[in-house]
Amino acid sequence: MVTYFKDIYSGLVSLFIGMEVTFKEFFKPTVTVQYPYETLTMTEKYRGHVELIENDEGKPNCIVCGLCQRACPSACITLAGVKPEGEKKKVLTKYILDFTRCSLCGSCVESCNFNALEFSKEYNLASTRREDFIFDLLQRLEDRNK
Amino acid sequence: MSLTLLNVIFAVVVAIAFAAANAAYLVWAERRGAARIQRRPGPNINGPFGLLQPPLDGIKLMAKQLIIPGGADKVLFIAAPVLAMYPAIMSFVTIPFSDTIVAHNINVGILMIFAFASTGSMSLIFAGWSSRNKYSMMSAVRAVSQSVAYEIPMLITTITVVMIAGSMDLMEIVHQQSRSILHWNIFPLLGKSHNLLMPASFLIFFICTLAETNRAPFDLGEAESELVAGFHTEYGSMGFGLFFMGEYANIVIGACMTTILFLGGWSCPFGLFPGVWWFLLKLYLLIATFIWIRWTFPRTTIYGLLNLSWKILIPLSLVNLLLTAGLIKVF
Numbered sequence: 001m002v003t004y005f006k007d008i009y010s011g012l013v014s015l016f017i018g019m020e021v022t023f024k025e026f027f028k029p030t031v032t033v034q035y036p037y038e039t040l041t042m043t044e045k046y047r048g049h050v051e052l053i054e055n056d057e058g059k060p061n062c063i064v065c066g067l068c069q070r071a072c073p074s075a076c077i078t079l080a081g082v083k084p085e086g087e088k089k090k091v092l093t094k095y096i097l098d099f100t101r102c103s104l105c106g107s108c109v110e111s112c113n114f115n116a117l118e119f120s121k122e123y124n125l126a127s128t129r130r131e132d133f134i135f136d137l138l139q140r141l142e143d144r145n146k
Numbered sequence: 147m148s149l150t151l152l153n154v155i156f157a158v159v160v161a162i163a164f165a166a167a168n169a170a171y172l173v174w175a176e177r178r179g180a181a182r183i184q185r186r187p188g189p190n191i192n193g194p195f196g197l198l199q200p201p202l203d204g205i206k207l208m209a210k211q212l213i214i215p216g217g218a219d220k221v222l223f224i225a226a227p228v229l230a231m232y233p234a235i236m237s238f239v240t241i242p243f244s245d246t247i248v249a250h251n252i253n254v255g256i257l258m259i260f261a262f263a264s265t266g267s268m269s270l271i272f273a274g275w276s277s278r279n280k281y282s283m284m285s286a287v288r289a290v291s292q293s294v295a296y297e298i299p300m301l302i303t304t305i306t307v308v309m310i311a312g313s314m315d316l317m318e319i320v321h322q323q324s325r326s327i328l329h330w331n332i333f334p335l336l337g338k339s340h341n342l343l344m345p346a347s348f349l350i351f352f353i354c355t356l357a358e359t360n361r362a363p364f365d366l367g368e369a370e371s372e373l374v375a376g377f378h379t380e381y382g383s384m385g386f387g388l389f390f391m392g393e394y395a396n397i398v399i400g401a402c403m404t405t406i407l408f409l410g411g412w413s414c415p416f417g418l419f420p421g422v423w424w425f426l427l428k429l430y431l432l433i434a435t436f437i438w439i440r441w442t443f444p445r446t447t448i449y450g451l452l453n454l455s456w457k458i459l460i461p462l463s464l465v466n467l468l469l470t471a472g473l474i475k476v477f
Contacts, residue, residue, distance in 0.1 A: 019438065019442050022183045022438060022441060022442040023438070025183050025184075026179075026182045026183050026438075027182075028185055029185075030181075030182075030185050030187050031185045031186070032185070032186040032187070
């Protein structure tokens with residue numbers, strides 16, 4: 001009989017404790033982000049698709065060694081370059097990333113010895129067309145510098 | 147007030163408008179309140195503070211087609227949502243909001259309201275039975291056992307109040323309590339009974355109101371995680387809309403009854419600004435508590451629900467009934 005009343009009492013008290021918790025939460029500021037109206041800046045270590053790094057003149061750091069192409073486990077990267085007359089280094093002419101197959105493993109960024117690749121902070125990538133995910137990174141670099 | 151045709155039409159229009167407006171904006175309040183408790187903003191796109199959300203939802207529901215599933219009992223299927231809404235509107239006829247604001251006061255007001263409220267579970271049975279859906283059927287079975295279990299302590303508690311007041315007239319019950327705050331039935335130090343256990347009765351009545359209106363944590367009838375949406379699984383468009391509005395209109399009725407029976411109706415605590423706003427203040431504070439409770443507690447199990455009623459609420463309310471009867475005899 002004593003436990004019967006004890007159970008009722010402790011149950012009732014626990015209910016009021018629960019209500020106190022939600023009462024306090026009610027007056028705290030909201031924590032969610034109203035996505036289309038406000039966006040978060042991505043953290044330093046966020047992995048978007050890869051992006052070319054430019055040098056001071058706005059040209060890519062890439063020397064077309066092809067290590068990233070070889071490191072890629074899914075064969076996403078296609079690149080080409082030419083060696084102009086009288087120049088020492090090759091110049092990048094084409095860098096296509098097939099993002100439909102990329103798993104964001106980062107092997108290309110790790111393999112690059114010339115500080116030419118980085119992860120972008122891009123995350124708004126939804127599309128209904130497959131072609132939208134074949135990125136021309138050289139084109140993107142030019143667009144950025146416009 | 148005499149029962150002329152004009153009066154009746156006016157009362158019906160006001161009752162429907164009040165019930166519908168409350169149902170619509172309680173949905174808004176519920177969503178905003180839930181959002182605040184979960185620390186998000188809630189509906190805030192349509193209109194200032196999302197205030198246009200309920201009418202837009204209503205328009206959307208009305209524009210949709212009412213699909214009747216194959217093999218369903220058509221008459222019962224269509225009757226069920228109407229049955230869910232009408233007891234609430236009928237009850238507004240006799241609920242007094244102040245000394246003058248009442249459509250038609252009858253001397254057995256409590257009896258009438260409980261008679262109509264008990265037909266509310268009929269709509270759940272109809273909906274569950276006629277949908278020809280196993281989840282709806284399960285939900286209807288649960289709704290019946292729940293309303294059987296919770297109407298008993300609710301009515302016993304009401305009898306306690308009726309004994310103190312000596313009347314079933316809602317006006318009379320409020321007048322008995324309106325002398326001072328200490329005459330209120332929630333803590334009647336100066337009333338007829340001097341029963342110090344009345345706060346327990348208030349809690350019992352409040353819990354039963356939650357259960358009777360199928361609100362969380364007692365929403366076993368529409369337990370989403372187990373029964374899809376319970377009795378209204380098969381309902382779309384305004385059929386669902388009527389169930390939804392009926393739920394909120396029933397909440398208003400439940401809160402009105404709690405206010406009248408225990409919190410002194412429109413009587414003001416210390417003689418401050420007497421008027422209908424005291425009734426509305428108490429009413430909406432109770433409704434806010436309803437919402438607050440819904441977003442605090444998880445759903446109980448069906449066994450826990452029935453155990454609570456048969457093992458705790460019914461014995462306690464019976465004890466309080468006997469105690470009140472004895473105390474009235476003594477004083």
